[in-house]
Structures are given as C-alpha cells and as structure tokens.
Amino acid sequence: MLSFFTYGRSYDPSESIVYSQPTFQNFLLLQNLGEAGGSKDSWLGEGFSHLPRPYNSFLKEALMRILITGSSGQIGTNLGLHLQSHGHYVFGIDKRPNSWTTEIETLLQDLSTPQRSFNKGIGHVEYPPDLDAVVHFAAHAKVHELVEQPDRALENITMTFNVLEFCRQNNLPLIFSSSREVYG
Incomplete structure (x- = not known):
C-alpha cells in the first residue's frame, strides 16, 4: 500500500479549485471532474492557471511529473505504466535497463554511491x-x-539517503514504499 504525503488543502466541491501546492488527490479530483463532463469553466474553477501542470483534457498536458527510482523492477514498471495511462509524465531511474517495457523513459544511474550534489539531480x-513528486522503489532485494x-x-541506506536529500533540497x-522484502 502506498502512502501519499500531500501539501495544500483538500478539495471542497462547493468552492473554486485553488491550491497552494499540487497533490495527487487534488489532481485526481481535477481529472475525475473533467472526465465527468461539463464545460471547461464549470470544472476548472478560479485560480486554475497558476497550477504547474494540471490535467487539462483541452490542452493534453501531463497531470504530474513523477520520478520513479527502481523503475525497471516489476513494481516500478507497473506503477509507471499505470501513471502514464492516467496522463502523468514518468521519468525513471534504475541501474539496469527495463526488460518489461520501453514505454518508460529511464536513466541508467547507480544511486548507491555517496553524493554531494543534489541541485538538479543526484550527483x-x-x-x-x-x-512534482518522487516515488522511491530502488533497493537491493532478497533479504537473505x-x-x-x-x-x-549499506548501499540501500545510501540510496535512500541520496533520494531523501534530493527531495529535501x-x-x-516523497512516496516511499516497500514490497515483500519488508517481511524478510
């Protein structure tokens, strides 16, 4: 199960849609409202233009721009494809090429080496x-x-530190999730 860390305020359908920060829930609400029909003005509300990349069926813009570490694994691949199918832009990082699909833009990078620069990327x-968000799945699996x-x-710890520091700076x-390995 994924946990979402969000900023801003929750959506109240009786109010105009104005948010201080983009969130998954808020953008999914925009998407659902848009798919439900109605005119552009009836569901976009005031203040829509200041949002960085809202889902906009009229302009075909990406809902969110999401970085997935460990994007070549089974979970990262499936999440990436799912997010893309819902209009999100997905950028993946993994130290191995993705053998499941070529649909996810993937940067081959080993995140397990200590880094000092996090301004525009790691290293x-x-x-x-x-x-807009980072989903962190990168790790060495197989607890044994x-x-x-x-x-x-220790490399897993370093990878997570690098991702946390990139997100902080x-x-x-950050959405951090664990798979079966949490059970040992």
Whole structure:
C-alpha cells in the first residue's frame, strides 16, 4: 500500500479549485471532474492557471511529473505504466535497463554511491525540471543476500539517503514504499 504525503488543502466541491501546492488527490479530483463532463469553466474553477501542470483534457498536458527510482523492477514498471495511462509524465531511474517495457523513459544511474550534489539531480546528472513528486522503489532485494553481504544493505541506506536529500533540497514530496522484502 502506498502512502501519499500531500501539501495544500483538500478539495471542497462547493468552492473554486485553488491550491497552494499540487497533490495527487487534488489532481485526481481535477481529472475525475473533467472526465465527468461539463464545460471547461464549470470544472476548472478560479485560480486554475497558476497550477504547474494540471490535467487539462483541452490542452493534453501531463497531470504530474513523477520520478520513479527502481523503475525497471516489476513494481516500478507497473506503477509507471499505470501513471502514464492516467496522463502523468514518468521519468525513471534504475541501474539496469527495463526488460518489461520501453514505454518508460529511464536513466541508467547507480544511486548507491555517496553524493554531494543534489541541485538538479543526484550527483552530476540532471533530471527533468519541474518534477512534482518522487516515488522511491530502488533497493537491493532478497533479504537473505543482504544478511550474507551487509555492504549491500549499506548501499540501500545510501540510496535512500541520496533520494531523501534530493527531495529535501528540491522541496519534493516523497512516496516511499516497500514490497515483500519488508517481511524478510
């Protein structure tokens, strides 16, 4: 199960749609309202123009720009494809090419080395500008191997630190999820 960290305020259908920060729930509400029909003015509300990349069926803009680490894994791939099918722009990072699909733009980068620069990306690699959120799935799996090779567990910690620091310095919300490995 994913947890969403959001900013701004919740949607009240009786009010105009004005948010201080983009959120998944707010943008999904915009998408649902748009798919439900009605005129552009009836569901966009006041203040729509200041939102960075709202879902806009009239302009075909991306709903959100989302970075997924570990995008070549099964969970990262499926989430990326799902988000793309709902109008989101997805940018993936993984140290391996994606063998499941070529639909997700993937940067091959090893996030497990300590970094000092996080301004436009992790290390000296620049990521697409104006990201809205980061989903962190990158990790060495197979707990038994991590017990046998503790340096790989340290690499997981370093990867997570790098992603957290990138999010902190760029004021990005982070969705951190674990799969079966949480059970050992």
